Amino acid sequence: MLDLAIANLLSPIVLSFVLGMAAALARSDLSVPEAVAKGISIYLLFAIGFKGGASLASHGIDLTLGLSLGAGIILSFVLPLLAFSLLRVLSGMSRIDAAAVAGHYGSISIVTFVAATSVLSDAGVASESYMVAVAAAMEAPAILSALWLISRGSDNAEMNSDLWREILLNGSIVLLLGSFVIGMATGPEGLAKIESFIVSPFQGVLCIFLLDMGLIAGRGLRQANVLDRGAVVFGFVMPLLGASAGLLAALLVGLSTGGTMLLMTLSASASYIAVPAAMRVAVPQANPSIYLTLSLAVTFPFNLVLGLPIYLAVAQMLTGA
């Protein structure tokens, strides 16, 4: 495990992230232009979706695809309940803030997922190609759980078909699933045609994206005074609990080592793109500084630097790889 941790810490993607974080904490004027960051995120989502679809086309569909999707959806529904209970014990956060944070921890961070696939690729561990679809399926159910938690209190949340359409058709889900379908339809031949664009440059582009994420996380850390000590502890403990739930689900479904690590990563990560937007519309009274700082400045760095090698080592140990 130590070897894995050191290899991860010295990987270009983690070092790029650390550089960004250090630059932000040192108040450097380094920044990645907004449009560049958006372009890179489109590239990463397209590449990961396409590669997953092409791989599925060559390996075929089996029963575990349906089971994995079901497991992901159940995890996304259940994890916010666990997160909410933990927050109410550990932190003095209001009920509505705790429910909003819980929604973030049931949903997923696609960047953490992309980084996890990169760690697997470096370690030469294969995974189920359809995990991309599982990632997309886990984005939204957690929002429903968070809104249910809020509605049990005295506060109310605005939820209508318009908001559901925005959540289910948000850009990252559409791109991820769309490129997955294109990859599946065109198969290995399609991949061979654009391989030089979406395979070789992938790691380098991911480095620049994580540099930007480091800058964002570092800026978030400068506002960490919005979090009490219990909330910070939650930001480190919840990913481990989520990963344990993901591990259990992966073992029940019968995923491979790589698939197990990816489901652990998805369950351990917290959203900072889809869920914040939904929460701002549905629950404007919840404080965005709390949920964004926790998910971006505490849990994301933890998962990237320490979580991923831990999840891989545990997955290898328990799946006998």
Place this chain on the structure above:
Amino acid sequence: MQKHEAKRVEIMIETVMLRRLTEALQSADVTGWSVLPVLGGSGRSGTWSREGQISRGTGMVQVVCLIRPEKLEPLLEAVYLVVERHIGVISVSDVKVLRAERF
């Protein structure tokens, strides 16, 4: 050159609420507006900057519209329903325009 009375309404609102706001403007029979990006600022929720806002959930935009004075009240009523629970600022100022038939 002849000038005409008009109202300039500036609405600062969260990006996620923009579509709902423009629909409210249309429902108030306002057909012209401009959307401007907001780079950053400071308010009751602290200081913030557009830099590093990867989520659509955290950005702000400003919507500016010039209208005839008689359209002001219906516009404010429609807009208030959207902005009421959210972060935002609405301001109204008196201006003069050259081509009244356009508003």
